[in-house]
Amino acid sequence: MDKKRPNWESQILLADAFDVPEAMLVTHPWPTWLPDPDAEEASVSLNRRNFIVTGMAAALPALAATPASATGRPALVGTETVQYLQTAVLPLTTMPTVERQHVVPLLDSSLATVTGLLQNARYDTRTGVRLNQLAAQLAQTCGWTRFDIGQQEQAGALWNQALAHAKAAGDRDMISSVIADFAYQGLWTDNAGESVRLLEGALARPLHATVRSLLHLRKARAHAALGEAASSRHHLAKSETELARTSVGEPPNWAAWMSEADVEIDGGRCLIDLGEQAPGMKRIDRGLSLLTKPRSKTYAIFQTYRAEALVHEGQVEEAAAVLSSALGTARQIGATRCIDQVAQISDRLRGHLAVNGVEELLSDVNAARAA
Template sequence: MTHPWPNWLPHPDEEEASVLNRRNFIGGAGMAAVLPVISATPASATGRPPLVGTETVQYLRTAVLPLTTMPTVERQHVIPLLDSSLSTVTGLLENARYDTRTGVGLNHLAAQLAQTCGWTRFDIGHQDQASALWNLAFEHARAAGDRDMISSIIADFAYQGLWTGNAKESVRLLEGALARPMHATVRSLLHLRKARAHAALGEAASCRHHLAKSEGELARTSADEPPSWAAWMSEADVEIDGGRCLIDLGEQAPGMKRIDRGLSLLTKPRSKTYAVFQCYRAEALVHEGQVEEAAAVLSSALGTARQIGATRCIDQVAQISDRLRHHPTVNGVEELLSNVKAVQAAA
């Protein structure tokens, strides 16, 4: 028997359910702090709101969607442009006229932009703003009827649950999301998130079950390409997160082996992911007493995190580095601690 669907999200089978009553506390004031003010759309000569056509949606997609797939090291420089693009699209939805097809296109674009904007806030540690933006993405994905994207956004919330110590909530979210059909790549992602949550809770059997499911779904061939916002999901992610699962379950050696293999598969443009995964490896090294190697890995992760402006990655490095304070004479430790202190002071 699964847990009930969380009361702040609609059940997958309830199209008209009311939404977001728990996390919506950020709603009005919170969103005002996150995004620029949306100016009213000018009225046409007839006094009626202007009509938006499919050409406008296509132009917007061509102009702004590339922003959502930029490497983090580059995307950090265009956060204001992402925010204003989202405000432009939501402004059209609120103030313009459009037919059903155009409305679906605008909602889908708004969902993609809001999801990406949520990640920009998550990466700098602004969890309330990330939640508010993912709520907005959820609403627009639901309006667009994009079930796969809804599942992806739920996976984002589940990942946030892991980072904020709410693994039980992550499990509940993912049980509901996995109850319906979706693209195999998206299903692989959800199973991987669920494996991580079960591992954090020490539930080994459930963790292994969902890890195997994630591997199986990713290996499935499909006539349809994965959605663009899920195309990053790869064997490297399964290997590294699978390794982290094993480490959380106390299996250090096989966990390290999987992480090392995953890191070798990871493509360079995913620098933020690389920094996070390096930290996973460093934690395992610290646990194994390999202090010098851990310091070297953490120094590399710190440099990457600083380059891409990912505060959460810097904090992750700092937390692990703190465990090395009792080894000040080990090569690299003193320099690492000094660099962490300097980076945090400059933040």
Template sequence: MDVLIGHPLTYARDLHGWSQADLIARMRVAAASRPEGLRTGADKSAISRWENWRKTPSAESQLLIAEAFGVPLADLDLYPWPHWLPGRADPLPLGSAYTVRALREAQRASMERRNFMVFSAVALAGLSAQWATLEPDRLTSSLDGRPVDAELVDWLETTAAALTSLPTERRQHTVKLMDAHLDTVTDLLESGRYSQALGIRLHALGARLASTCGWYRFDQAKHHAAGVFWNAALTNAHAAGDRDMGAGVLADFAYQSIWVGRPNGAVDPLTNALTHTAHPAARSLLHLRRARADPGRRPGRPHPRRPDPPPRTAPA
């Protein structure tokens, strides 16, 4: 199991191969080079508090951190702390231009050894806002490759349903089969020639497979890979016009945020998911998770660090 990196500052240091002492030394160099003589406000204790979400560095400290990492100072105005740090992972936007790319990036992410925590609250809020307001593009058939026939899609759907329904304890043996199945669907979407109706079915199938593959990574504590798979699932559910499935994926993102102790990042995705969700079971799930995440909850009721396990597929 990969070690979960719980804060973007930890991740940024890891990308550069820096210890906390290395970061402090570089912040001091940055402070010494500035004519106003800024104080770093940094020691190992301070950095530990920043990386454990217990304290936010001052504006002066953030400026020196940015200079230490070589981050453009304009990024500090564009993104709140800590989302401007290097290594920031942003989900792909929705739209037909990104459906296959999102699936390919999910496959690459599942092979990476590094493991960042989750997409930022800012990124998830933007993605869920797109989902709530952006209408799906009309699907177009590829001009390359052999025609995709309905019988093949029938078999792919039946096989995917059988793999998804296997008991949890068997999934450690089926994860490679599920990944291969998703790779086949992605190949067909990328280079196959299919009708509008078959294209919708392929995108919906890709969304279901990516969602399940995301849960496999979540169960392995590979949270970055899980998020990239769910980004692919949301993009393809949107292309298929399946609002309820997309709402279920947004609920998965929210569940992950609550699980890793960042419940505020769950509120916007859940709120946006409710705008287009019609199925009663899906709406109930969204309301339940928003109640867990809502910072306006009753006093004395802490957020659950480990909520009850969710269903592995979105409600029908």
């Protein structure tokens, strides 16, 4: 399957999710039915949500867009059941990665339980919305568990499922969340051009300022990966402006972690990708000093950004120390993609075995990859 082009089934699913007429997919072939990047700041009618996601997923089971239509099923799901499920299951989706890695089977079974109720039980409209919201959050989290261990197609399938549940619930914020996840995946799979297109669609609708900050930041990263310096700086500045802007209401839970630390570190990575090593590393160091400890996976990833800049500048011993720290965190949280990232950068140090810490780092990397 061409991972740079959503398959037809995925495009139909997404067109339905964002109220785009199916005929538009025929008259405006992919990707021309996406919003014009130059119209990003324009007001967009709420009935034209031109988002897309990559077509990694297999065909999804059909989900009723109107939960109340599920009449005639044998058992009625009451509000108490949903409340219990939310109380018992939602905390699993916000666990730190170092702990969540131990409960992946519980997350999977919880998702199966909720989707089983949606498909086989009887419930009213409000209960159906709550069940779909819960299923969307679970599918999104389950997708991240696969993404972190390098199972990209499985992650894509689960995020597509999350998108379908978010559509069924009418939860626009969750739809934006899933789009952000796919865009991030594009950066990790050398598909930055797809990330740009995803985020152009997402930014064409009204969003909370914190959410816009996050999406602009990811777009800045994607443009930097493509070597598009002016566009990268433009969206980095937009991210900073939006984060500082007061917005009505609290940001959605999925974006509440977004902070100045993220802007500084990802902004630094943008500069490094654009060849500005010293100012990029300065921003990363500032961001790392602002980052809170519970975000261990994020800390490990950001450490590798710093190490990559150190390697480029020839500071091998310091780079080895930073990579060793990142590797230790990655092993602790079971994040294969972080271990692979450390390994890729460490390979560039093989010509410096006499430098303190390098030989030990390479040995540790080999052990981590063999585990």
